[in-house]
Amino acid sequence: MKRVAIVGGGVAGLAAAYELAQQTHNGASLQVVLFEASTRLGGIIETVHEGEFVIECGPDAWVTEKPWARELAEELGLGDEVMPSNDATRKTYVLVDKKLQAMPDGMRMMVPVDLDALDASEMFSAAAKRAYREEVGRAEQLRADAPDEDESVAEFIRRHFGEEVLTKIGAPLLSGVFGGDVSKLSVRAVMTPFVAMEREHGSLIVALQARAGAKKHSVFTTLRSGMGTLVDRMIAAIPEDWIRLAAEVQFVSCGDEGWLVGTARGVERFDAVMMAAPVDVACSLLKPVDAEMAPLMEMEASSAVVVAFGFPGATKFPVPPGFGFLVPPGSDSLLLAATFVDQKFEDRVPQGGRLVRAFFGGKAAERLMRCRNDETAAVARMELARILGPLPEPQVTVVRRWPRSLPQYAVGHLKRMKKLDERVSALDGLSLLGNGYRGVGVPDLIRDARVAARRIAGANKDLAGVAEL
Ligand SMILES: Cc1c2[nH]c(c1CCC(=O)O)Cc1[nH]c(c(CCC(=O)O)c1C)Cc1[nH]c(c(CCC(=O)O)c1C)Cc1[nH]c(c(C)c1CCC(=O)O)C2
Structure with a gap:
């Protein structure tokens, strides 16, 4: 019986647990504990349903070209839910000289x-x-x-x-x-x-x-009921007694007897640790295990503040056709970007409704991180109005803060990751998962986690299988 600890219940940790659960159905003998510090699973994937508004608080889709999220969705019985973005009307604007240019x-x-x-x-x-x-x-x-x-x-x-x-x-x-x-x-x-x-x-x-001539497909793909469904289905496929919420990992250590993982409730022994916590957390947990790993894991990360506004009448708030706009650095707008959700995807709003998501990043996000929700929403409304014209009163407002959620892969990242891999493989049973290492997209996180989980379960002895996944 192999004991596996998963640290972190975001999409990477959940995909690892899901894959380990699959492997137990295939006969692998595993005992798994997923430790999640907060009281909810999913990490930055969160879908809020308000009336008929489907509001994504984090990623609203994945990049279609990367197949691993769709494959997982299909495996989870969500094939009918897979939905492309409305690419017939795809247009992305950039704010140039205070105006939106396609x-x-x-x-x-x-x-x-x-x-x-x-x-x-x-x-x-x-x-x-x-x-x-x-x-x-x-x-x-x-x-x-x-x-x-x-x-x-x-x-x-x-x-x-x-x-x-x-x-x-x-x-x-x-x-x-x-x-x-x-x-x-x-x-x-x-x-x-x-x-x-x-x-x-x-x-x-x-x-x-x-x-050119390569198959044309939509740029983005999502699930009709929202990205949160992917999380819900994974949770449903993971044995309930594997999951521990409000269980912050306080330390990990590695010795002759394997790995020790400590929480406020005690210390447990494991054969393998899948570290799927945010890279900052992973870094401080692993520093005492291998001091040389830490500098390779220290990286800048950007924070995001997302504000979504739902309106009953799209005609009262006209926006240009297309998916949304991006704001170049150095512009006098505080915004980083905005998405016209009801135009990017079907089935996001009640008939005739409008849903807009505004993003703040960089210094603006750091400042808004400390503001109340109503203040943050007021800033978002003002900044959107400066670009799009006056906004009517929204029917629904959702504000989310994602501090240091997007690690920055600086020049030399791949070399640093190679060195980090060497340190990791010197420690028997450790894997690093999440968006700090080998890709930031939801599909990358899923693929990475499943490959690592299969390796731990002893499946995929032939590496061709790993490449396929
Ligand atoms: C501001 C921001 C967004 N999305 C993101 C940010 C960064 C800030 C943060 O989260 O901390 C993050 C993001 N965006 C994308 C990814 C996935 C990348 C991957 O899988 O490799 C990730 C991680 C795809 C994308 N996101 C975008 C592209 C480019 C699409 C194109 O070429 O038109 C890609 C591949 C553009 C984008 N991205 C965003 C908007 C509003 C737009 C334009 C309009 C729209 O589509 O909604 C929102």
């Missing part, structure tokens, strides 16, 4: 597939459009000059497309995905496919055009 159609991040659509766009100056076109001609040079070392996302974008593209869409896109500073984020960690494209084709535009 990003050109057919972009993948900041790279255009369709140069004619780019020409038709009003977002860029003639010089920036020229810089895009010239990137194609510089393919050979870009390939020859591809750096051997990691660099910042800013340096990478600047080399390909110049300063205007970087500030107008590079920086806001990255802050809408990684909540961070383009001059610090690691291009190898956060834009891995683009780095590979540069190595192969030099020009990113050429690389994307070579892949």
